[in-house]
Amino acid sequence: MRHTLTLFLTLAAFWMLNSGHTSVLMLSLGTISVVFVLYIAHRIDVVDHESQPIHLSYKLPGYFLWLLKELLLANIAVVKSIWLGKNFISPAFTTIKATQKTDIGKVIYANSITITPGTVTVDLVGDRLTVHALFQENLDILKAGEMDRRVSRLEN
Template sequence: MNQHIFTLFLCLTLFWLLNSGHYSLLILSLGLASIILVLIISQQMDIVDHESQPLYLTPIIFSYYVWLIKEIVKANITVVKHIWLGKDSISPQLKTIKISQKTDMGKVIYANSITLTPGTVAIKLQGDEILVHALLTANIASLEQGEMDARISKLESQC
């Protein structure tokens, strides 16, 4: 079985089960039939490929999500601290950062990860650069150290 189809099957099944709330045999059978129908139509339309579903269910994606959630929590605490300290404690900065991602998906994941982290916003993504606004100079320095970039490049290599 094609890995893309299998991953799509798992995602659709999980999505359907979480949204359904009904688990009788009839409802589960109809859900399975609808998922299989969607898979057949997707396969016939040739839309299931590495671009439409780029991330496989591998441990690296889950470890990246855990790391990103940890970073989001840390950044939230930092932003709240600086809110309490007042406007004199922030040092807003706008800077262009070089990125190492080669695919459009890798670049978008990086820009979205920056924006998800409180205190930073990816403003413009062009070529191999991202324009970032940060509340603190330390946020820019953290991005320039490249841990997030390296993790996403590793994730990108698995696609």
């Protein structure tokens, strides 16, 4: 029920911000469409803690700020290597272990690795991530596991 309510609020906010109309006719049409989407979502059974991770929401902003900092540093390194040429990259490929317990934690970890330029998650099987990196150092940093620890802290 909690998840249905948050989904309703999210969809209603999305509709309002995209349309910007406030007349009664438009508002009622919007409400009808939101309720219809809710009905479909219930029928295909996707309204749960995975599509609406509200239990994470109060911890996420801090993690996003940290991720933004990492993003900046990684971007600078990759752009530098683009302009310096082929001799300054050292592509590497390895498997690392994820310590998260839940699926959603693993997905957040894998997506955080992928969104950072310089590292891409190629495969995720069980608790093992196959990662391709542009620099050898990137893999060493990942293996040291600060991002892993932060995502693990997020899910508890």
